Amino acid sequence: MQNANVALLSSAPFNTPIGKSVNDYLFCPQNLSDYQIGALQSLTLVNKAMVNARQPFSGVSPHRLAQQVNQINLATPAASFENVLSEVESIYLNNAVYFHHPDYVAHLNCPVAYPAVLAEQILSAVNTSVDTWDQSGGATLIEQKLINWTCEQLGFDSQADGIFTSGGTQSNLMGMLMAREQAVARYCPEHCVKHQGLPAIASKFRIFTSQLSHFSIQKAAALLGLGYESVIAVATDAQFKMDPTALSQAIDTAKLHGLIPICINATAGTTDYGSIDNLDQLAQIARQHAMWFHVDAAYGGGLLLSEQYRHRLSGIEHADSVTLDYHKSFMQPVSSSAFLCRNRQHFSHITLHSDYLNPLCEKDQGYPNLVDKSLQTTRRFDALKLWMTLRMMGPALLGEGIDNILALARQCYDLLYTHPDFEVLNDPELSAIVFRFAPAGLTNTTPDELNPAIRDAFLQSGEAMIARTQVAGAHYLKFTLLNPATTITDLQRVVQRISELGWALMRENQ
Missing domain, CATH: 1.20.1650 (PLP-dependent transferase-like)
Known part of the structure; x- marks a missing residue:
């Protein structure tokens, strides 16, 4: 047909x-x-x-x-x-x-739901900008409704709020911005960063994050004037999660050196392993030290809709702010992301009123201008994509797709773990698996020579797309599964080709 x-x-x-x-x-x-x-x-x-x-x-x-x-x-x-x-x-x-092809198993790119593609046609044709009410009308209320719905899924109360963003990098920047502003308000209450720039004490601010967290945390620190050195990488445990004991020790050490811990960034779905930090424990440590608690759930946020695995996000309800990418696990086209904050009052750190755009009088009159909460001014009506997807599919079907993906990841792990040609590093908590071709009896070559060559061969042929990474300086391959239509048969075919390429390259080196 x-x-x-x-x-x-x-x-x-x-x-x-x-x-x-x-x-x-x-x-x-x-x-x-x-x-x-x-x-x-x-x-x-x-x-x-x-x-x-x-x-x-x-x-x-x-x-x-x-x-x-x-x-x-x-x-x-x-x-x-x-x-x-x-x-x-x-x-x-x-x-x-x-990305819809079953042999695409490389990065955090999902196939998209066609209702969202239809929404793209509508929103692009009308060309709405959801910065002010007089440029968007009903679009503003649709986005706000979706933000409220997402806050409910997180377990936030009616004081929460949020905004659609361009992606996890922008959302993480907003989280670190609010952490910085809260720290300034606490340690230098008479100072206003908006008017005066950073106070001298900001040089002592420190952000604590997993050594496996997204690079955007370092980027945010640099953009906010805190610098890369303000970010302290905390060791991970055997499951690639931030070690709470190591975190507590790092915070205590920082304080002993006269530094000021201001934020814990937890990761709910690391890029390489899909590992989810222990959010409950990290939230407790954050409260103990009066630190901002941000959760980067750009990857793992899809579990909010999962019937079987929602519990893996336990503790996210304690976050002060959350990053969530709908374009990773909600089957949305790029871009479709959100930044959520447990207390809407913190958006005041971003708000600036302009007479020609969002005058204060309009707020007093009840006009909702979303630019008051956004780092962007002109902004696409990306929320329509998620709206039409939810209205046509419903959240239960999206959750079913997530459950299917995680079940597939388990099958793939078993396939690789029992295969004599491969070493597997992680038992997937989400849908990312790090492994390498390393059969017994290697003589004239090494896994570090073979695995980059295997990946390059796929890139040059295009027959399948797989990712690569490095762990402790060693080269590995990676599958990232986000397609609910992919089957274990598809993955068996890709794994077989990896094995064939690996053996062929070994023969060439003999």
């Missing part, structure tokens, strides 16, 4: 004339017929690309594709929209990485 639909769409005529003025290209009632024809032709192209994606990537080299791109003269428009689409197909669609 799908192929038949593609054939039907492909037969549609395309006769839109080339516009003579800028007005011929505006999205407005006068040009709707041309838009509809163009949309149909574009949909045909997308359908063709999806159906013909026999593998997740073409394997094209950057050099080869750059030559093709560089030949295009942007000063001269194409002769027709059909030519434009042909160019897009050649450069982009034929060389895109397809």
